[in-house]
Amino acid sequence: MNLPPLIQSFVLHFGEMGSHWGINRTVGQIYALLYVSDKPLNADDIVEAIGCSRSNTSMALKELQAWRLVKLQHLPGDRREYFSTPEDVWAIFKTLAEERQKREVEPTLTMLRGAIMETPSGDAERHAQARMNEMYQLIELVTKWFADIRDMDVDTLQKLMKLGSQVQKVLQFTQSIGRLTGRDSNRNADAEA
Amino acid sequence: MNLPPLIQSFVLHFGEMGSHWGINRTVGQIYALLYVSDKPLNADDIVEAIGCSRSNTSMALKELQAWRLVKLQHLPGDRREYFSTPEDVWAIFKTLAEERQKREVEPTLTMLRGAIMETPSGDAERHAQARMNEMYQLIELVTKWFADIRDMDVDTLQKLMKLGSQVQKVLQFTQSIGRLTGRDSNRNADAEA
DNA sequence: TCAAACTTTCAGAAATTACTGAAAATTGGA
DNA sequence: TCCAATTTTCAGTAATTTCTGAAAGTTTGA
Numbered sequence: 001m002n003l004p005p006l007i008q009s010f011v012l013h014f015g016e017m018g019s020h021w022g023i024n025r026t027v028g029q030i031y032a033l034l035y036v037s038d039k040p041l042n043a044d045d046i047v048e049a050i051g052c053s054r055s056n057t058s059m060a061l062k063e064l065q066a067w068r069l070v071k072l073q074h075l076p077g078d079r080r081e082y083f084s085t086p087e088d089v090w091a092i093f094k095t096l097a098e099e100r101q102k103r104e105v106e107p108t109l110t111m112l113r114g115a116i117m118e119t120p121s122g123d124a125e126r127h128a129q130a131r132m133n134e135m136y137q138l139i140e141l142v143t144k145w146f147a148d149i150r151d152m153d154v155d156t157l158q159k160l161m162k163l164g165s166q167v168q169k170v171l172q173f174t175q176s177i178g179r180l181t182g183r184d185s186n187r188n189a190d191a192e193a
Numbered sequence: 194m195n196l197p198p199l200i201q202s203f204v205l206h207f208g209e210m211g212s213h214w215g216i217n218r219t220v221g222q223i224y225a226l227l228y229v230s231d232k233p234l235n236a237d238d239i240v241e242a243i244g245c246s247r248s249n250t251s252m253a254l255k256e257l258q259a260w261r262l263v264k265l266q267h268l269p270g271d272r273r274e275y276f277s278t279p280e281d282v283w284a285i286f287k288t289l290a291e292e293r294q295k296r297e298v299e300p301t302l303t304m305l306r307g308a309i310m311e312t313p314s315g316d317a318e319r320h321a322q323a324r325m326n327e328m329y330q331l332i333e334l335v336t337k338w339f340a341d342i343r344d345m346d347v348d349t350l351q352k353l354m355k356l357g358s359q360v361q362k363v364l365q366f367t368q369s370i371g372r373l374t375g376r377d378s379n380r381n382a383d384a385e386a
Numbered sequence: 387t388c389a390a391a392c393t394t395t396c397a398g399a400a401a402t403t404a405c406t407g408a409a410a411a412t413t414g415g416a
Numbered sequence: 417t418c419c420a421a422t423t424t425t426c427a428g429t430a431a432t433t434t435c436t437g438a439a440a441g442t443t444t445g446a
Contacts, residue, residue: 004318006311010325013304020297022213024404035328036321043423053406058424079414079421089331104213111206118199128200128229135228138282141354148357156361161334163364164341168349170363171356217434236393246436251394272391272444 001051007036011050026052027060031069031085040073040082068095090154097150105143112136194244200229204243219245220253224262224278233266233275261288283347290343298336305329 001008011032018028029050034041041049043057050057061083064070069092070083086092112132120126149157160167194201204225211221222243227234234242236250243250254276257263262285263276279285305325313319342350353360 004314004321006308006313006318007321009304010308010321013301017297017301020215022215026404036324038317038320055407055424055426056405059405062424081423089327093331093335104210108206108210111202115199115203120199121197124231125197125199127231128197128203131229132203134282138286141351142286145354145357152358152361156364158334160360160364161338164338165345167353167360168345171349171353219434248394248396248437249435252435255394274393 001049003033003049007033010036023063024060026050026056027063030057030060031064034064034070034083035085037084040075040084042078042080042082044080046083067099088154090157094150097146101143101146105139109136109139109143112139194242196226196242200226203229216256217253219243219249220256223250223253224257227257227263227276228278230277233268233277235271235273235275237273239276260292283350287343290339294336294339298332302329302332302336305332 001011003011011029014032015025015029018025021028029052030046033046033049043054043061046052046057046061047054052060061070064083065072070085073082073084074080075082086095112135115132116129116136118125118129120129149160152160163170194204196204204222207225208218208222211218214221222245223239226239226242236247236254239245239250239254240247245253254263257276258265263278266275266277267273268275279288305328308325309322309329311318311322313322342353345353356363
C-alpha cells in the first residue's frame, strides 16, 4: 500500500472496522479508498493503491455493488470500469440502513413471526413465545420509525436531530396547545399509544 | 442440541445472525437461549442445551458479560453461577447501542479527528480531508441525537416513535405558533441550523 | 488446611473465511 | 468474424477464527 499517510490511516481503519460489520478487510479498505478519492478509480488503480490481488478487488467491488455503496461508471474513450461512492453522505447513510434492514432485520422478523404463530407445547415454549413477541414488537416499532425518519428530507432530518431530546418539550407543548385549541396535531400517537 | 423446536429455531437463527454482527455463533446462540429462558441457567445447562463444550461456553459467557448483555447471579444453596438477560427489551436495546457506540463509533471519530487535524500535502489529501470531515459531522450529529433519544424515558420514546414522520408536522406547527406568539420553543434547532 | 465443586485458561485441532494466480469468459472495436 | 483489453470465476492455499480437552486456577465449606 502506497498512499498519503492521511488517506492510508483512513483506509486501514475501515479495513479493521469491517470485521465488526461482517464485511472483510479488503471490502472495507476499497470502500474507504473510493470514499475519499477525488475521482473515480478503476480496478487497477485500486490494486495499486491497496496492494491486493486483481481478483480480490473484483470480488470486493461486486460485494460493494450488491450493497449499493458504489457507483459504476465509464469514462469516455476508456473501456475500463470506474468506481466511486455517492457524494452525499446522507444518501450513503440511508443506503446502508436500507440494506442492513433488508439483510438482517427482515429475516429476523420473519423468523419471529413464524415462531409466534406456532402453538406452544408447555410452559417453557409459552414463555419463550412471549419473549419473542416482546422482541418482535420492539424491532417492528424501531424499524417503522427508522423508515419514517430515513425518508424525511435531509433538512428536516438535520433540524430534528439537532433538536435532540428537546423534541419532548415540543411534543408536550403541542399537546397542550392541542387541548386548548381543539386541534389534534398529535392524532397518531394518541390513537396508537 | 435438544430443545423444543420453537426455541431451537430462535437459537439457531441468532447463531447465524451473530456473524453479521461480529460475534461468533456460540455467543449468539447462548444469548438467544438465555433471552427466551424462563429461568436463569448455569454453564452446564447451556452446554446441555446448545451442545457446545464447557470451555467454549465459559468464553462466550465472558464475552456476553463484557457486552453487559447478561446478568450473573447466584441461587441460594448453589455454588454455580447462573446467567440471565435483563427482562426489559428496551434496556437491552439501549445497552447494545451504548456498547456499539463505545466499540465502533468512538474509535472511528477519534481517527477522523486526528486525520482532520493534519496539514494536507496536496490536492488529493485536501479532498480526502474534506470528505472525512463530512463523515465526521454526520456521525457526530447522528450519535448525539441517538444518545438523546436513548436517554428518553420509554413512554416518551414510544410515543415519539409511533408518531414517526408526523413529527415533521408537529415541528412545523410549533414553529408557526412560535412565530405567532413570540414563544421560541424551537430555540436549539434554530440556533444551530 | 484440605478436598470437592466449579470456572478459566490455553495450546493445538478443526472449521471457516479470505486471498491468489491461472484460466475462462466477456466486451468492444476493427 | 477475430483480436486485444478487461473482468470474472474458481480451485487451491493461506490466514484467521472458533472450538475442544486437558490442565491449572479459584472458591467455599468442613
